Structures are given as C-alpha cells and as structure tokens.
Amino acid sequence: MSFQVIRYRRRTAIDFVAKVLGTAATLFGLFWLVWILFTTVRFGISALRPEIFYEMTPPPGADGGLANAFFGSLVMSGIALMIGAPIGVAAGTYLAEYARSKTWRESIRFVNDILLSAPSIVLGLFIYELVVRQQGHFSGWAGALTLALIVLPVVVRTTDEMLRLVPHAMREAALALGIPQWKVTLQILYRAALPGITTGILLALARISGETAPLLFTALNNQYWTNSLNSPTASVPVVIFQYAMSPYDAWHSLAWAGAFVVTIFVLLLSIGSRYILKKAQGGQHG
Amino acid sequence: MNTSVTNATTAAAPTQEAVKDDARGDRIFGWAVTFAAAFVMLLLLAVAAAMAWGGHLAFQTFGLRFLVNGEWDAVGKQFGAMVPIMGTLISSAIAMLIAVPVSFGIAFYLTEIAPTWLRGPVSTAVELLAGIPSIIYGMWGLFVFVPFMSEHVLPWLNDKVGSLPVVGPLFEGPPLGIGMLTAGIVLAIMVIPFISSIMRDVFRTVPSSLKESSYALGATTWEVVWHVVLPYCRSAVVGGIFLGLGRALGETMAVTFVLGNSHQLSWSLLMPGNSIAATIANEFTEADSDIYLSSLIALGLILFVVTFIVLAVARLMLANLRRKEGAA
Numbered sequence: 001m002s003f004q005v006i007r008y009r010r011r012t013a014i015d016f017v018a019k020v021l022g023t024a025a026t027l028f029g030l031f032w033l034v035w036i037l038f039t040t041v042r043f044g045i046s047a048l049r050p051e052i053f054y055e056m057t058p059p060p061g062a063d064g065g066l067a068n069a070f071f072g073s074l075v076m077s078g079i080a081l082m083i084g085a086p087i088g089v090a091a092g093t094y095l096a097e098y099a100r101s102k103t104w105r106e107s108i109r110f111v112n113d114i115l116l117s118a119p120s121i122v123l124g125l126f127i128y129e130l131v132v133r134q135q136g137h138f139s140g141w142a143g144a145l146t147l148a149l150i151v152l153p154v155v156v157r158t159t160d161e162m163l164r165l166v167p168h169a170m171r172e173a174a175l176a177l178g179i180p181q182w183k184v185t186l187q188i189l190y191r192a193a194l195p196g197i198t199t200g201i202l203l204a205l206a207r208i209s210g211e212t213a214p215l216l217f218t219a220l221n222n223q224y225w226t227n228s229l230n231s232p233t234a235s236v237p238v239v240i241f242q243y244a245m246s247p248y249d250a251w252h253s254l255a256w257a258g259a260f261v262v263t264i265f266v267l268l269l270s271i272g273s274r275y276i277l278k279k280a281q282g283g284q285h286g
Numbered sequence: 287m288n289t290s291v292t293n294a295t296t297a298a299a300p301t302q303e304a305v306k307d308d309a310r311g312d313r314i315f316g317w318a319v320t321f322a323a324a325f326v327m328l329l330l331l332a333v334a335a336a337m338a339w340g341g342h343l344a345f346q347t348f349g350l351r352f353l354v355n356g357e358w359d360a361v362g363k364q365f366g367a368m369v370p371i372m373g374t375l376i377s378s379a380i381a382m383l384i385a386v387p388v389s390f391g392i393a394f395y396l397t398e399i400a401p402t403w404l405r406g407p408v409s410t411a412v413e414l415l416a417g418i419p420s421i422i423y424g425m426w427g428l429f430v431f432v433p434f435m436s437e438h439v440l441p442w443l444n445d446k447v448g449s450l451p452v453v454g455p456l457f458e459g460p461p462l463g464i465g466m467l468t469a470g471i472v473l474a475i476m477v478i479p480f481i482s483s484i485m486r487d488v489f490r491t492v493p494s495s496l497k498e499s500s501y502a503l504g505a506t507t508w509e510v511v512w513h514v515v516l517p518y519c520r521s522a523v524v525g526g527i528f529l530g531l532g533r534a535l536g537e538t539m540a541v542t543f544v545l546g547n548s549h550q551l552s553w554s555l556l557m558p559g560n561s562i563a564a565t566i567a568n569e570f571t572e573a574d575s576d577i578y579l580s581s582l583i584a585l586g587l588i589l590f591v592v593t594f595i596v597l598a599v600a601r602l603m604l605a606n607l608r609r610k611e612g613a614a
Contacts, residue, residue, distance in 0.1 A: 015506035019399050025391025026400075026408060029482065032475045033415045036426045043429075090322035098319050108323050110601055111330045117529060117597050118590070119536025121563050122333065125586040128570075129336040149329070156326060180308035182315030210419020213538035213563065217570045237421050241539065244425050252429075259422050270417040274410065 037263070044260020047253035052261075057223050057239055060248050066258050068225045072140065072233040076219060077208055079144035079229075084151030085201050091152075092159025092197075097185055109160070116153035123149045124214025132218060140226070140233030143219025150211060151204040158200025162193040195280030202273035206266045212237035236262055334590065341584030347577060352584060358549040360569075365581035367588060369549050373466065373559040374589070377541060378534040380470025380555070385477045385534075386527055392478070393485035397515075398507050409486065416479035424543030427472045432544055435471075436463030440556055459554040464546040467555040472540050477530040484526030484604075488519045491607060525603030532596045536589060538563035562589045 051065045058064025091112070099105035124146050131142040166189050174184040190197070220232040221242060240258045243251035344352055344365060355366020392412060396405055440461030447457040492515050500510045516523065546558020547568050562585045573579040 011506055011509070015508040018394070018508035018511075022391040022394040022399050025388045026395040026412075028388055029392050029412050029415065029478050030408070032478075033411055033418075035430075036415075036418060036422065039426050039430050040422060087322050087325060090319045091326045094319035094323035098316060099323070108327055110598075112326050113601050114594060114597050115326070115330060117532050117536075117593075117600075118333075119538065119563060119593055121536065121538045121566055122337065122586050122590045122593075125340065125566070125583055126333045126336045129340045129583070130332075152326065152329075180312050182311045183308070185315065206417060210421055212419075212421045213542075213567050216567055220571065237419065237539075240421055240425065241542075244428060244543070255425065259425055262419060263422050266417055266419060267414060270414060271410075 040256070040260050040263050043253075043256035044263075047257040048260060049257070052254065052257050056225060057234060057254070058250070059223070060246070060251065063250070064254070066236060066239060066254060068222065069234040069236045069239040069258065070261075071225070072143075072219070072222070073209065073235040073237070075229070076140055076144040076147055076215075076233060076235060077205060079141075080147030080151050080208055081201065081205060083145070084148035084204065085155050088152045088155025088200075088204075089159045089197060092156045093163065093185060095156070095160040096163035097181075097189070112153045112156045115149075116157060119213075120146075120150055120211055121213040124216070124218055127214070127218050138218065138220035138232040140219050140229035140231065143215050143233055143235065144229065146214040146218045147208040147211060150208050150214070151201075154204040154207060155197070155200050158203070159193070159197050162196025162200070163189055165196070166192045195276050199273040199277045202269050202276070206269040206273070209266055209269070210237055210262055212241050216241070337583060337587040337590055341580055341587045343577060343580035344584035348581075352581070353588070356551055358565075360572075360574075360578055363575060363577050365577065367562075367581075367585055369551050370560045370562045370565045370585060371588065372551065373545065374535055374561040374563070374592075376466055376555070376559070377469040377473055377545065377561055378531060380467060381473035381477055381534045382527070382531055384471065384474035385481055385530060388474070389478050389481035389485055389526075389530070392482035393489055394511055396482075396486045397489040398511060409483070412479050413483055414479075415475070416483070420476065420537060420539040423472055423476055423540040427468065427540055427544040431472065432463035432468060434463075435468050436461045440467075443556070455553045456555050459552070459556040461556065462546070462558065464544055464558050465554075465556045466545070466559045469541050469545040469559075469561070470555075472544055473534045473537055476537060476540060477534050480533055481526050481530040484529060485523055488522040488526060488607060489515055491522075492518050519607055521603040522607035525600045525606075528596050528600035528603065532593045532600060535596065536563060536593050538567050542567045562586070 049065075051063070052067070053065060053070065054067050055063070055065030056068050057066060091108075095105055095108060095112075099108070127142050127146040127149070131145060132138055135142070170188060170192065171184060174188050175181065179188075215235050215238050219235055219238070221238050222232045222234045226233060236258045240255045240262070243255035243258075246252070348355065348365065352365065352367055353371070354368050355364075356368040357364045357366045358369060359365070396409055396412075400408060440463065443457045444459075444461060448454050489511075496514055496518065497510050500514045505513070541561050542564040545561055545564050547560055547564060548558040549560055550557070552559065566582050566586055566589075570579075570582055573582055
C-alpha cells in the first residue's frame with residue numbers, strides 16, 4: 001500500500017472519529033435537557049394540585065399552596081418590567097440613534113454587556129446596600145428593584161440591536177419629510193423594531209422569573225399574604241429554594257410543583273419570544 | 287434642520303409654533319435617552335462603589351490576609367475568603383474542562399455535520415437548556431443527580447481512581463454525592479449551551495469562500511474546522527469560553543444546592559466545599575454581626591472584580607471578530 005493511501009485512510013479515519021465525537025457531544029448536551037425536563041415533569045405533575053394556586057405557603061406538617069409566592073413573583077416581576085423596560089428601551093435608543101461619539105457609544109455597550117453577564121447575586125448585594133440597609137428591613141420593593149437591574153441590560157441590548165436592523169432609508173425618508181427625529185423614533189423606528197423589542201422584554205421576564213439568589217436578601221420571604229411591597233415578600237424561586245432544602249416531604253413536593261410551573265412558564269416564554277421574532281423577520285424578508 | 291423648512295409657498299408649511307414644538311420635543315427626547323444611557327454607565331460604578339463600601343470593614347479588620355486566610359468562624363468573628371475562593375475556582379475549572387470540548391463538539395455538529403433540517407431544532411433545544419432557571423438545575427442536582435453520583439459514579443471512582451498515585455487523593459473519601467465534582471458537572475451542564483451557541487455563531491462568520499477553497503483542495507470536514515475555521519476565529523472562541531467561565535464563576539443557586547456549604551478545605555473533589563456565591567446565598571440572612579456581614583459583602587466584591595476581569599477579556603476578544611467581520 002502506498003504512503004498516500006495510508007495517509008488518506010488516516011485522514012478520513014480522523015475525520016470520521018471527529019464527526020462521531022461531535023455528534024456524541026450534541027447527544028450529551030440534549031441528554032441533560034431531557035433528563036432535567038423529565039425529572040421536573042415527573043415530580044411536578046404528581047405534586048400539582050389546584051390548591052397550590054389559592055392556598056398560602058404552609059408551616060411544616062400542614063397542607064398548603066404557593067398562592068402568596070405566585071402573587072409576590074408576579075407583582076415584583078411586573079414592577080421590575082415597568083421600571084427596567086422603559087429605561088432600557090431609552091438607553092438602547094440612545095446607543096442606536098443618538099450617540100455621536102463612537103468611543104462613548106462603545107463604552108456604554110461594553111458596560112451594558114458587563115451588567116448583562118454580571119452575577120445576579122452581586123446585583124442583589126448592591127440593592128441590599130442601597131435599599132435594605134437604608135430602610136432597615138427587607139421589602140418587596142427592594143426585590144423588584146433588583147429584578148429591574150437584571151431586566152435593564154437585556155432590554156438595552158435587544159433594543160439597540162433591533163433598532164440598528166431598521167434600514168437607514170426609513171430614517172432618511174422620514175427626516176426628509178421634515179418629521180422631527182423624536183417622532184421618527186417613536187412612530188416609525190419603534191414600530192419597525194417592535195417585535196424585537198418585545199422579544200427582549202419577554203426574554204428579560206423569562207430570566208427574572210427564575211431568579212433566586214438576589215431575592216434571598218432583598219425581598220426575603222413571607223409565609224403570609226401581603227399586599228404591601230414595604231414588607232418582605234414571598235417569591236416562587238425563594239420558596240422553592242427553602243422548601244427543597246428543608247427535611248419535609250410535603251415541602252419538597254410543593255417545591256417540585258413550583259419548579260414545574262416556573263419551568264413551563266420560562267420555556268413557553270422563550271419559545272414564544274423566538275416565534276415572535278422569527279415571524280417578524282420572516283415578514284420583513286418576504 | 288427644522289428651522290430651514292420655512293418655505294411659505296407650500297400649503298402645508300409648518301407654522302413657527304409647530305417648528306418650535308418639534309425642536310423642543312427633539313431636545314426633551316434627546317435628553318431623556320441620554321440620561322438613560324448615562325444611568326447604565328453610572329450603574330456599574332455604583333455597584334462597584336457600594337460593594338467596596340459594604341466590604342471595607344472586612345478589609346480594614348483583616349487586611350489583605352482576608353484573601354488567603356482559610357478560617358471562617360462566625361462565632362469567633364474570624365473570617366477569611368480562601369476556602370470560598372478556592373471552591374469557586376475549582377468548581378469552575380472542572381466545569382470548563384467538561385464544557386469546552388463538549389461545546390466545541392456541539393458547535394462542530396451544528397455548523398458542519400448535522401443535516402440542515404435538524405440544525406434549527408437542535409440549536410433551539412440546546413438553547414432551551416440555557417433558559418431553564420438555575421434553581422431547577424439545583425433541585426434536579428440535589429434530588430436526582432446527587433443520589434445518582436453517590437450510588438453509581440463515586441464508588442466506582444473511589445475504587446478505580448482513588449488508589450492511583452498522584453491523582454488518587456483527588457478522588458478519595460466517602461461517596462456523599464454532594465461536593466466539588468458534582469458541582470463542577472452541574473455547572474458544566476449550565477454553561478454548555480452558552481459556550482456552544484457562541485461558538486456556533488462565531489463559526490458561522492467564517493467566509494464560505496475560505497471553507498470552500500479548502501474543501502476544493504481535498505481537505506476533510508474535520509481538517510477544515512481544525513485548520514481553517516478555528517484559526518480564523520480563535521480570539522472569539524476564547525471570548526466565548528471566557529463568557530461561559532464568567533457565568534460559572536457567578537452561578538449561585540445550582541452550586542448552593544450541590545456543593546455542601548462546608549468551610550473545610552479538602553484535597554478530595556468528592557468532599558463538600560463552598561463557593562463565593564454559595565456562601566453569600568447560604569449565610570447572608572444569618573449574618574448577625576457587622577463584621578460577618580461585611581465579610582460576606584467583601585466576598586461579593588471579590589466575585590465582582592474577578593468576573594469583571596473575565597467578562598472584560600471575553601468582550602474584548604469577541605469584539606476582535608466583529609472588527610474582522612466589518613473589514614471583510
């Protein structure tokens with residue numbers, strides 16, 4: 001056998017092995033997804049009872065639900081979006097439309113990217129220093145503010161990217177008609193970028209719905225129903241954390257029920273936001 | 287610009303009033319978005335300042351010895367960050383050892399091997415893995431993965447690897463299931479989707495003419511990826527890896543569940559340990575003295591500084607590719 005043939009065989013063999021390993025790596029990645037989803041569904045479904053939506057979190061040994069935790073999560077996430085999303089959209093608009101100096105623009109993008117990937121527990125500590133320590137007690141407001149800090153960079157980034165995708169001709173045409181820039185931005189650019197911005201906000205919501213660490217020392221937890229955001233407020237992830245770490249079986253099963261609901265919610269959000277974006281982009285191209 | 291539009295011959299010419307209104311609107315809107323952007327800028331400074339302020343008592347009391355002191359005694363009020371720092375570094379290192387090759391394999395599969403119709407669904411599935419909240423990883427880790435490790439994997443490791451020279455001590459000890467190795471594996475699963483989706487995006491930026499010319503010369507798929515694609519986007523690949531590392535370093539809940547929260551330093555990867563984030567999550571609400579609290583915030587500051595450096599490197603390396611792309 002000639003040298004060339006041996007070398008050719010060796011090269012194809014390496015190629016084959018690499019392809020097998022690449023495929024195996026993908027199966028390995030998917031394996032965990034399936035395993036984790038399977039676990040969540042199996043334990044979650046069996047723990048899911050209608051009571052979890054209208055009964056309070058129980059003390060050990062009693063029956064109960066997660067109603068106050070769901071409520072707390074909902075309210076804190078809602079406020080976080082109401083604070084974080086508008087500021088984020090505005091800052092993203094500045095980056096895409098208003099920033100004149102390139103250095104300045106790039107530095108803000110850089111800082112925003114750092115915030116985007118900064119550990120959320122650090123943001124929680126920041127709000128602890130800023131709000132909880134000043135107020136002297138844990139509160140739902142502090143929790144909502146922490147979540148807003150997580151929402152902000154996600155929205156800044158998607159708004160920035162989506163506005164930059166809007167064709168320049170659109171701005172030029174509108175400006176040539178004598179429409180002031182702020183109206184161009186509000187009525188034309190935002191309309192064009194709306195699906196993208198919505199996707200960003202939904203992704204931010206998905207991200208904060210499972211956030212636990214920064215809530216541990218801002219909103220803390222509350223076993224009872226509370227309408228006042230000035231007091232400690234329960235949230236689903238924190239309750240899951242506490243109940244899962246506890247030695248009681250009843251609490252474990254409530255934790256699984258909460259985990260199941262959160263996972264389904266987050267997965268639906270991320271699939272839904274992808275769908276919105278894909279549909280909008282598909283519409284743009286054809 | 288608007289003041290020049292005063293041509294009175296057209297019927298719809300804006301009045302002086304309307305022009306002024308528009309100019310005012312422009313000013314207000316411009317200021318609003320500028321403030322929002324400046325707010326983002328200030329936020330990072332504020333976070334750093336607040337952490338430094340909160341942790342200054344610990345650094346004042348213990349000095350720089352805080353970083354290398356392995357003692358963590360809440361009753362005696364002696365605090366040192368060494369055990370959590372080591373735990374964070376070791377668990378992240380294990381995670382990266384597993385995640386980097388696997389992510390490369392996934393990116394390779396998604397850009398070169400998989401049939402086109404399969405690429406979308408598989409990418410989405412892998413990215414969904416990234417969307418699952420870390421607390422779910424933690425619960426799955428604690429209730430499913432830890433028992434699996436302690437029953438099936440760790441006894442085997444103990445038997446076969448624990449008796450070897452040099453690496454042996456790393457795998458000795460009771461098969462508790464909770465510990466550094468388990469935490470590293472769970473972290474790996476969490477960062478694989480990030481690293482692989484960045485790598486996939488980065489691989490896609492390689493101009494197809496480059497790849498086609500190598501194929502035309504008779505290169506195999508693997509050779510194209512290894513000798514053409516990878517060198518072309520080396521810095522961005524490293525950037526993606528660093529981004530994943532940043533995530534592993536700062537990951538809290540999953541690690542808190544499976545790491546064991548022990549302030550004992552041990553050679554064995556099977557023993558419980560601690561990480562910076564897990565220590566803060568576990569002990570923050572129990573901190574009953576100012577120095578305890580300040581030490582925990584000082585830990586947060588260390589985490590912040592380390593992740594800041596890692597993320598900054600990641601962003602700079604990723605930006606390199608964007609510049610290349612722009613030039614091409």
